[in-house]
Amino acid sequence: MVIPKFSEKAQAIVDDYEAHIKAGFNPLPIPIVKADNAKLLDMDGNEYIDFLSFFAVANMGHSHPKIVEAACNAIKDCPLVNTAFINPSYAKLGVKINEILGYSRTICMCSGADATDTATKIARKWGYTKKGIKDGESFILTTSACYHGLTISTHSFASTRRDVFGPYVPNVGSTSPSGVFVEYGNIESLQKAIEADHERISAFMVEPIQGSAGIVDPPKGYLKQAFDLCKKYNILFIADEVQTGLGRAGALLKSFDEDINPDLVCLGKALAGGVAPLSAVIGNSEVMDIIDHGDIGSTMAANPPATAAAVAALEVLIDEDICAQSKEKGEILKKLLLDANCEEIIGVSGSGMLRAVILNPESINDKFNGARLASFCAANGVLVNSAGGGKRVRICPPPTISEEDLRKGVEIFINCVHTLKDVSGPILGVK
Ligand SMILES: Cc1ncc(COP(=O)(O)O)c(C=O)c1O
Known part of the structure; x- marks a missing residue:
């Protein structure tokens, strides 16, 4: 030993x-x-x-010199600019994400759970303001055995919740409003849920490979079929790529490997190269521009060390293939x-x-x-x-x-x- x-x-x-x-x-x-x-x-x-x-x-890799240097320089120069002012490296990060991943709008937060919670808020607002869902009824559908974080809202997505933390956030989870259970990888169950309740469903949130459940692959073609169903019924497709994204599963986004351009993508974990907490929801203007100032934010979100590290990390992602x-x-x-x-x-x-x-x-x-x-x-x-x-x-x-x-x-x-x-x-x- x-x-x-x-x-x-x-x-x-x-x-x-x-x-x-x-x-x-x-x-x-x-x-x-x-x-x-x-x-x-x-x-x-x-x-x-x-x-x-x-x-x-x-x-x-741990402690990549280029990423560490970017973060350290930012700490020395100006460790905090909050989102009431302009942090130049946040702007650079938005441009870099657009360049590399093709999404023109970025909202940064700190943890992966922040990102999935933020995506939920965006989808709910989109449901009310764009899809015309009745007040208080917007539903975010997830799958069995999903993991989107451990805050009270993100833990509410789970199919098995721990009783001691209730009551949970309503109108989210793997059982549709009329009671259809959505099993990960089972397209028929998703189809049934969507056919029954599409008028109330704003978004379907899914991990392209389930991470915390034990690296569970969906059947081939599942994600594309799920995406097509969402498009047919005017439902946002949210890919939680906090774990799968940014090269981890062998592609910039695992969704791209499956021929999907999700409406919203959640990123976290590797986004700042492992040197600072940073997560993001990325999307395009049609969905993201419904967000107003004050809707989403956090004092330490998108701080200079994290965003500078992320710009460097995305450069490394490309330069080192x-x-x-x-x-x-x-x-x-x-x-x-x-x-x-x-x-x-x-x-x-x-x-x-x-x-x-x-x-x-x-x-x-x-x-x-x-x-x-x-x-x-x-x-x-x-x-x-x-x-x-x-x-x-x-x-x-x-x-x-x-x-x-x-x-x-x-x-x-x-x-x-x-x-x-x-x-x-x-x-x-x-x-
Ligand atoms: C797919 C997925 N989403 C969200 C999260 C939550 O991220 P965090 O632990 O940074 O809150 C995780 C964490 O493992 C994850 O794997």
């Missing part, structure tokens, strides 16, 4: 964290202090190959995983560098499952993540990873798959 025991200093930090910090995503007790492309270092200098990118963020890197290395990754012929692995999902290993249900037990495999891998120097309730393991390295690290990481991962069943007791605190 790479980490038999942490130093006292590192352990003290882990203890402080556990004593004082709440929420988050059940962190492994590894205090990370340095990041460089696809390598992370903990406080004791242990090195990890990053096969997770902090949930698909580091599309341009992150999409091609993602596609090519994603195929190598898939092949290496499948060629290992492990009985515990029955498939590899996703595209580009957004992947998951599907575990064999017959292999899953108290000793062998996604959560224990992820912590065993971490203990052996590779970071991955359990997804889909422990039935899958999410693997999404930075597309800029070297082929040598990619191969080494897969070798360690497969070794962990082979040996985990012989390991008893908690691994890095995971039972």
Whole structure:
């Protein structure tokens, strides 16, 4: 094992964290202090190959010098210009997004959940002002097992909600106003819902590949069929590309790969190259120009370090052909995983560098499952993540990873798959 025991200093930090910090995503007790492309270092200098990118963020690699420099210069020059004034790099970002993705209007916020919440507001207003939906009735349709964030509005989209946070935001979710449940990837269920309730539905929001559900691919053609249905019934198609976009799944937008130009696209995660929180809703004038000043905003949204970093990140996206890197290395990754012929692995999902290993249900037990495999891998120097309730393991390295690290990481991962069943007791605190 790479980490038999942490130093006292590192352990003290882990203890402080556990004593004082709440929420988050059940962190492994590894205090990370340095990041460089696809390598992370903990406080004791242990090195990890990053096969997770902090949930698909580091599309341009960690700490890309050009992106870091842009953010640092902005911090030194003028760290904050809020949207009551003009932040020049926000203007540059709008131009860059138009140039690269073909959408002429951009609204930046901070988190991915901010972006999907913002898209909901835009779609609701569009529903009332353009589609003529009656006051209070505008509905945003989602799908089963979707993940669009964890704020009260975005958590309301989910098909399984946690009872303790109710009441949720009404008129959103995967069950249509008249009660038709929309299953992800099932075009018939979407058609039924839209046919029944299209007069009330402003928008359909969907992840082109479901991320948090465990990198779940829809059937081929599903997204185009869904898009065509939306167009037929005058419903906005919102692609939540917070996780799939900007090269992660092998294309600028996964929607483009499916021949779709969504009405609205939500971006986040990699938008500022992983150096600052930044998200966006992008669209064209027909929809976006219904938004007035004061409708949407946040004090720290679109701040100079984040927007300067984003301009640099989008340049890197093009200059270093992150999409091609993602596609090519994603195929190598898939092949290496499948060629290992492990009985515990029955498939590899996703595209580009957004992947998951599907575990064999017959292999899953108290000793062998996604959560224990992820912590065993971490203990052996590779970071991955359990997804889909422990039935899958999410693997999404930075597309800029070297082929040598990619191969080494897969070798360690497969070794962990082979040996985990012989390991008893908690691994890095995971039972
Ligand atoms: C598709 C999708 N939408 C929205 C979000 C929420 O983003 P954030 O965690 O930045 O709020 C996520 C996060 O994983 C996501 O995968």
